Amino acid sequence: MSSDFPRKVAILGGNRVPFARSGGAYAAASNADLFTTTLDGLIARFGLAGEQLGDVVAGAVLKHSRDWNLVRECILGTALDPRTPAFDLQQACGTGLEAAIVVANKIALGQIDSGIAGGTDTASDAPMSLSDGLRGVLLALNRAKTPAQRAAALATFRPAYLSPQVPANVEPRTGMSMGDHMAITAKEWGITREAQDELAVASHHNLAAAYDRGFFDDLVTPYLGLTRDANLRPDSSVEKLAKLSPVFGKGDGATMTAGNSTPLTDGASAVLMGSESWAAAHNLTPLAWFVDAQTAAVDYVNGRDGLLTAPVFAVPELLARQGMSLQDFDFYEIHEAFASTVLTTLAAWGERRVLP
Amino acid sequence: MASLRNDPYAALLSSPLGKRVVDSLGLPQPTKLRRYAVDAPVLDGAALIGGLGEDTPIADRAKALLETEGVEIGDPFDTLPVAAVIVDLTAMAGPADLERLRAVVAPSLKRLTSSGRVIVVGRPWESARTVEQAAAHRALVGATKSIAKELRAGATANLVLVAERAEDNVEATLRFLLSGRSAYVSGQVIEVGGTGNGDSLLLPDDWTQPLAGKVAVVTGAARGIGAAIAEVLARDGATIVAVDIPAAGQALAGVANRLHGTALQADVTAADTGERIVDHCHLRHGRLDIVVHNAGITRDKLLANTDEARWASVLDVNLLSILRMNEAILGEGGISDHGHLVLVSSIAGIAGNRGQTSYGASKSGVIGLTQALSRDSAVQARGITVNAVAPGFIETEMTGSIPFATREVGRRLNSLQQGGLPIDVAETVAWFSQDANAGVTGQVVRVCGQSLIGA
Numbered sequence A: 001m002s003s004d005f006p007r008k009v010a011i012l013g014g015n016r017v018p019f020a021r022s023g024g025a026y027a028a029a030s031n032a033d034l035f036t037t038t039l040d041g042l043i044a045r046f047g048l049a050g051e052q053l054g055d056v057v058a059g060a061v062l063k064h065s066r067d068w069n070l071v072r073e074c075i076l077g078t079a080l081d082p083r084t085p086a087f088d089l090q091q092a093c094g095t096g097l098e099a100a101i102v103v104a105n106k107i108a109l110g111q112i113d114s115g116i117a118g119g120t121d122t123a124s125d126a127p128m129s130l131s132d133g134l135r136g137v138l139l140a141l142n143r144a145k146t147p148a149q150r151a152a153a154l155a156t157f158r159p160a161y162l163s164p165q166v167p168a169n170v171e172p173r174t175g176m177s178m179g180d181h182m183a184i185t186a187k188e189w190g191i192t193r194e195a196q197d198e199l200a201v202a203s204h205h206n207l208a209a210a211y212d213r214g215f216f217d218d219l220v221t222p223y224l225g226l227t228r229d230a231n232l233r234p235d236s237s238v239e240k241l242a243k244l245s246p247v248f249g250k251g252d253g254a255t256m257t258a259g260n261s262t263p264l265t266d267g268a269s270a271v272l273m274g275s276e277s278w279a280a281a282h283n284l285t286p287l288a289w290f291v292d293a294q295t296a297a298v299d300y301v302n303g304r305d306g307l308l309t310a311p312v313f314a315v316p317e318l319l320a321r322q323g324m325s326l327q328d329f330d331f332y333e334i335h336e337a338f339a340s341t342v343l344t345t346l347a348a349w350g351e352r353r354v355l356p
Numbered sequence B: 001m002a003s004l005r006n007d008p009y010a011a012l013l014s015s016p017l018g019k020r021v022v023d024s025l026g027l028p029q030p031t032k033l034r035r036y037a038v039d040a041p042v043l044d045g046a047a048l049i050g051g052l053g054e055d056t057p058i059a060d061r062a063k064a065l066l067e068t069e070g071v072e073i074g075d076p077f078d079t080l081p082v083a084a085v086i087v088d089l090t091a092m093a094g095p096a097d098l099e100r101l102r103a104v105v106a107p108s109l110k111r112l113t114s115s116g117r118v119i120v121v122g123r124p125w126e127s128a129r130t131v132e133q134a135a136a137h138r139a140l141v142g143a144t145k146s147i148a149k150e151l152r153a154g155a156t157a158n159l160v161l162v163a164e165r166a167e168d169n170v171e172a173t174l175r176f177l178l179s180g181r182s183a184y185v186s187g188q189v190i191e192v193g194g195t196g197n198g199d200s201l202l203l204p205d206d207w208t209q210p211l212a213g214k215v216a217v218v219t220g221a222a223r224g225i226g227a228a229i230a231e232v233l234a235r236d237g238a239t240i241v242a243v244d245i246p247a248a249g250q251a252l253a254g255v256a257n258r259l260h261g262t263a264l265q266a267d268v269t270a271a272d273t274g275e276r277i278v279d280h281c282h283l284r285h286g287r288l289d290i291v292v293h294n295a296g297i298t299r300d301k302l303l304a305n306t307d308e309a310r311w312a313s314v315l316d317v318n319l320l321s322i323l324r325m326n327e328a329i330l331g332e333g334g335i336s337d338h339g340h341l342v343l344v345s346s347i348a349g350i351a352g353n354r355g356q357t358s359y360g361a362s363k364s365g366v367i368g369l370t371q372a373l374s375r376d377s378a379v380q381a382r383g384i385t386v387n388a389v390a391p392g393f394i395e396t397e398m399t400g401s402i403p404f405a406t407r408e409v410g411r412r413l414n415s416l417q418q419g420g421l422p423i424d425v426a427e428t429v430a431w432f433s434q435d436a437n438a439g440v441t442g443q444v445v446r447v448c449g450q451s452l453i454g455a
């Protein structure tokens, strides 16, 4: 192999559709619909119509059996040159990230010059679902405009609604939902209800502000009437969230509510990557360089690891390999399944401690 | 988004005149207009060319053009069909010379084929040397508009006023008027002058690719007239940057991908949109040559019921945004020298319309902006042209949703007895965008089939 490799991998831009509540705006859309729309928006933004890219790698966690060649089928529906290869992969919540690693590695090794990585999911039966009763209460609460309406919505709440109806949405080996797993971890790490609610509220407010200042103007392709994320609640407040009852975990110490946990969501996103010369030839300015990636897995079945704590192990390994510290970064993104996941991860990194 | 379907017919449709037209429904089917195709001849039949006196510079050039294109020059004394008649009256000294117009055009009208063309050529009367000369050349306006109303079967008549020493700049305009590009343009007066900075203009290597190598921005390109403009500019060789509001992003992506251009999601009223357009064009495409300010909205309501917000939104999108974006577009590192700005006005901006005071104001303001900017000394020195197109009744999805009888009235109230298509507006915009057309600036051309409104 020539010593020119590995070479630099540029992150050139991205696109997504607004994220919808499951059963909402995208109820009738398929994974392919979501991803094709996302790709066409990306293609238009970067002037790629008719281009043959090196590879397009993406996946969906919840996939119909007919979608065995999902991504390649999507390509044939886009404005890309139909000779653009593509394949599906799947790694639970890490599907999109793993796709990006694969594309980056291929570029780094000179196997391709350009590629798109992405993910698509319509989570109508994702591994977390609230009972219809609780959904009804929360949706009514969401629609409520006056304190009286809010009170009326809350009055319809019944304790029985708390049992999540998730027969299929559990870890096969533990029989527990992702949320219940996370509730155990949060408790072990002493992540408070207040901290989770604060993070959730800040997250809503920051997202709303970003939309308002036009940050997403050229990052999102609206779809089926949705122009902003349907989960976004700009008027969310710590006081409002404080009123919600926990939905994951049991007993007095339960902290995870529908307000600080991610609802079931449908959406798709994609990122364009390329070699330095491909970027230059297409007049694209790299936004960042893909330097390295690390995947980890944890023993949540027999060991004491929390189900969602793999990043806690992956990042130190990555930093050690690169001779870097967390202070060397300007931005971090932590997968935000639950506010408590983010807070646990930060706490673990901060204490340089990992669960035994 | 408010629809533009009422532009500018809503009030008219309920007027006594409108009712009379409804009553007369059952008119013969309107002629299918001859429209441009890349492989279509400039003219689909012979042309008659006439003029006054020995010195007929435009007739000479028209003859040369038609000969290059292999179009037969007809014999004024026989009766065979002709597809066009061109009469060069640039030499007129006084009203007595107008007889020549009659003598050339009158016998040709019966010979004119479907979608035929009458092109009358004079001089701008403002620069006439004598009162007699001014009267004669101004008379061509009334004469040409009357001829346009007399014509049938999709034929059009237009007047071209060519300034002295600008005779070499007329080819793009003659080609436009002769060809199917001007299908829905009739009764118009077009002035052809010198290039702003005195440079001689550049003719394209290939007249089917007059915009080759150019980068063009079209605002409001996600649908309707803007999408058609993007398509025609791309067909003519330009690379397209399609701009529309973020909420229209999916349709915008469709347009950009179809034309192999790029999409830029931006609200034209945002403070930084002009800069974003300029940056995008230069970073991604290396240049910026053509800007079409097409984005527009209506918020129709009687003025008596119009509040400040409603008023402001229309003026902001349709007029103020253009001024704001132009600062970056015309500023350092913006549009290239010899570039072209095209604004989309409306016949509501010429005639006014009940319930459209804000819209009428904005579209009339667009005309003032166009004319003043075209005369700006810096703009002229850079050889940049600024023109406006004023569409009449254009068949869009929205006009399609008007109830049948009402719609029939709207589309019939013009000399061509039919609505125009978005592509007709787009063809005029594309002609304004040609370097070969650098002698045409400060013009407002209606694409309205010689609508009775505001004529």
Ligand SMILES: NC(=O)c1ccc[n+]([C@@H]2O[C@H](COP(=O)([O-])OP(=O)(O)OC[C@H]3O[C@@H](n4cnc5c(N)ncnc54)[C@H](O)[C@@H]3O)[C@@H](O)[C@H]2O)c1
Residues within 6 Å of the ligand: B001, B002, B003, B004, B005, B007, B008, B219, B220, B221, B222, B223, B224, B225, B226, B243, B244, B245, B248, B266, B267, B268, B269, B294, B295, B296, B297, B317, B344, B345, B346, B347, B390, B391, B392, B393, B394, B395, B396, B399
């Ligand atoms: N349709 C007609 O008969 C007619 C007649 C005369 C003039 N016009 C003019 O032609 C132009 C196009 O009209 P149309 O019929 O295609 O209308 P349309 O409503 O179909 O399209 C207008 C486009 O402009 C976009 N737009 C609106 N506000 C914008 C903003 N703030 N920033 C960016 N984009 C914005 C819209 O999203 C839309 O895609 C308008 O300027 C209109 O006033 C139309």
